[in-house]
Amino acid sequence: MKYSAPPYMHDVLPTEPQKDGWLHAARWRAVESIFRETCRHYGYKEIRTPVMESTELFTRSIGEGTDIVSKEMFTFTDRGGRSMTLRPEGTAPALRAYIENKLYGENQVTKLYYIATIYRYERGQRGRYREHQQTGIEALGSADPAIDAEVIALAMEFYRRLGLGNTELKLNSVGCPGCRPDYREALLKFARPKLGQMSEDNRTRFEVNPLRMLDSKDERDRSALEGAPRLMDHLCGDCRGHFDTVKSYLASLNVRFTLDAGLVRGFDYYTKTAFEIVSPDLGSQNAIGGGGRYDGLVEEIGGPPTPGIGFGIGTERCLLVLDELGIPLPLEDERPVVFLALLGEAARPVAVRLQYDLRRAGISADMDYAGRSLKAQMRAADKIGARFVAILGDDELAQQVVTLKYLREDHHQSSVPIDSLVTWITHS
RNA sequence: GCGGAUAUGGUGAAUGGGUUAUCACGCUAGACUGUGGCUCUGGUGUCACGGGUUCGAAUCCCGUUAUCCGCCCCA
Numbered sequence: 001m002k003y004s005a006p007p008y009m010h011d012v013l014p015t016e017p018q019k020d021g022w023l024h025a026a027r028w029r030a031v032e033s034i035f036r037e038t039c040r041h042y043g044y045k046e047i048r049t050p051v052m053e054s055t056e057l058f059t060r061s062i063g064e065g066t067d068i069v070s071k072e073m074f075t076f077t078d079r080g081g082r083s084m085t086l087r088p089e090g091t092a093p094a095l096r097a098y099i100e101n102k103l104y105g106e107n108q109v110t111k112l113y114y115i116a117t118i119y120r121y122e123r124g125q126r127g128r129y130r131e132h133q134q135t136g137i138e139a140l141g142s143a144d145p146a147i148d149a150e151v152i153a154l155a156m157e158f159y160r161r162l163g164l165g166n167t168e169l170k171l172n173s174v175g176c177p178g179c180r181p182d183y184r185e186a187l188l189k190f191a192r193p194k195l196g197q198m199s200e201d202n203r204t205r206f207e208v209n210p211l212r213m214l215d216s217k218d219e220r221d222r223s224a225l226e227g228a229p230r231l232m233d234h235l236c237g238d239c240r241g242h243f244d245t246v247k248s249y250l251a252s253l254n255v256r257f258t259l260d261a262g263l264v265r266g267f268d269y270y271t272k273t274a275f276e277i278v279s280p281d282l283g284s285q286n287a288i289g290g291g292g293r294y295d296g297l298v299e300e301i302g303g304p305p306t307p308g309i310g311f312g313i314g315t316e317r318c319l320l321v322l323d324e325l326g327i328p329l330p331l332e333d334e335r336p337v338v339f340l341a342l343l344g345e346a347a348r349p350v351a352v353r354l355q356y357d358l359r360r361a362g363i364s365a366d367m368d369y370a371g372r373s374l375k376a377q378m379r380a381a382d383k384i385g386a387r388f389v390a391i392l393g394d395d396e397l398a399q400q401v402v403t404l405k406y407l408r409e410d411h412h413q414s415s416v417p418i419d420s421l422v423t424w425i426t427h428s
Numbered sequence: 429g430c431g432g433a434u435a436u437g438g439u440g441a442a443u444g445g446g447u448u449a450u451c452a453c454g455c456u457a458g459a460c461u462g463u464g465g466c467u468c469u470g471g472u473g474u475c476a477c478g479g480g481u482u483c484g485a486a487u488c489c490c491g492u493u494a495u496c497c498g499c500c501c502c503a
Contacts, residue, residue, distance in 0.1 A: 004494070067501050071429080089503095118503075123429080125497055134503060201500070217500085266502055276502095287503060314503025343462055376456075378464035393462060407464070 008124030009131040017331050022319035028133075030329035031162065031315055032115055035135040038158045042150065044113040044137050049093040051117065055083040061092040061301055063268025065209045072120040074130075086119035089267065090136045090312050091294065092301065098140060099303035109141040118312075127285030127317050136291070138310035140298065145242050148273045148293060149249035151309050155277060155289055156255050162318060163327040167288065169256065170276045172232065172263040173243040174211070177271070177296065179236035184210055186229045194224040214262040230261040242272050269294045273309060279321045288321065289313035335385035337425065340367035340402075341377040343393030351392050354402075354418060361422045382407060388425065390416075 005011055010023060017026035036046070055075050062069050074086035087093050094112055097103075103110050115135050122128060137154060139147050152169065159167050175183060187210050195203055199218040206213060214225060235243060250257055257275075265274050274292035282288070291311025298306035322329065338358055340351045351367055358365040366384065368377045374391070381389045391403040402421060405413035416424050 122501075128502070132503060284498070285502070289503065312503060317503055341463075374462050375464075382464040391463070405463075
């Protein structure tokens with residue numbers, strides 16, 4: 001009988017992070033700590049929420065007409081008969097927690113960040129998995145365009161710190177409930193006579209979610225919609241002003257962007273600012289992050305009227321690009337200071353205690369648990385990059401010393417009394 | 429949901445309808461009877477599973493499963 005990880009999900013291993021590939025836990029940790037650090041500099045605090053929520057939270061927030069809700073959610077009935085869903089995105093759970101815990105009562109503006117696994121029942125391919133991780137932020141309680149700029153700038157700063165300078169920021173405004181209906185009408189009017197030339201998917205979108213037609217990559221759709229009215233040009237005064245101010249703030253922060261009138265994003269809750277960051281160095285799954293403003297969402301799911309904006313960034317895709325380009329990450333040094341090599345059974349109990357003393361003194365230590373030959377233990381010590389090997393055999397025991405050998409630099413070795421090993425190493 | 433590919437040791441590959449499946453890396457033991465990084469030697473796999481063709485299949489065919497990649501969509 002063989003077991004494997006669930007389809008399109010994967011294990012992140014403790015293997016050598018220097019090796020090829022991106023499924024090394026050390027690399028993930030590096031990305032996560034760069035993200036945490038960036039958030040700290042921008043004043044965002046971590047929030048952790050359950051991996052699942054009641055299904056309705058997502059159907060209400062993301063929108064029934066989206067692919068994510070209609071066919072990609074991991075939904076099941078729990079033993080109490082409730083419909084539960086593994087979170088397919090990070091925003092709704094964070095807002096649910098914000099509302100439930102009345103965080104709006106603590107500050108006018110609440111700035112949150114999260115690192116969360118996301119679940120979508122999709123067909124996998126490079127950069128697209130049924131379980132993936134997103135690092136994201138949500139800024140709640142402010143409608144100021146300045147915070148739109150901050151959120152976007154934080155994302156770009158994170159990429160910069162990762163070493164991903166080669167990214168493209170795409171920007172759009174998807175309007176608000178005030179101006180979107182007008183635009184919708186204009187778009188429908190433009191598209192109706194061209195329905196025959198468009199793909200079947202787009203004909204469905206025409207009925208269900210017209211804005212999504214613009215997102216199609218199908219050549220027929222692209223040419224049919226050539227010259228279609230742009231939402232950007234139909235914004236109401238408020239949205240227009242907001243968008244212009246966001247753009248000018250971004251310019252003053254030296255954040256480069258390109259306007260993309262076709263950018264509509266995957267959730268229905270977005271209003272005004274919408275953005276996406278793509279990497280030219282990935283395959284077809286080239287979006288490495290995206291987000292936008294969602295001014296009606298908090299109220300929609302039961303909270304007080306509260307504007308908000310946020311983004312989600314795919315950890316795997318960042319890792320993939322970094323690996324592709326051979327960009328190194330700042331990795332933690334996982335090498336132990338001391339490796340205890342044992343000879344003979346009498347040494348084992350002494351080593352167990354000695355190792356404990358070293359660790360208690362803050363010196364990382366490891367020893368052989370496989371009963372291997374001295375030679376093999378030396379090789380093991382070398383392989384894991386220990387700074388010292390402390391050899392403990394019958395000869396040493398007789399004199400109450402260890403033979404301490406430097407594995408790096410000069411390879412010098414000397415006898416050190418067992419009692420003073422901790423001090424010796426602390427001062428070397 | 430649709431389409432394309434691949435499945436050989438712990439890993440990456442090679443070969444090939446017919447006696448013991450090749451190479452490298454890794455791991456392990458030894459050469460060096462208590463010492464790493466170099467070198468050499470040995471060990472480490474019945475070639476995903478099921479069925480078919482054949483005197484004979486790891487090699488050809490079909491199915492299953494798994495993985496990878498593209499479309500859709502998205503992180």
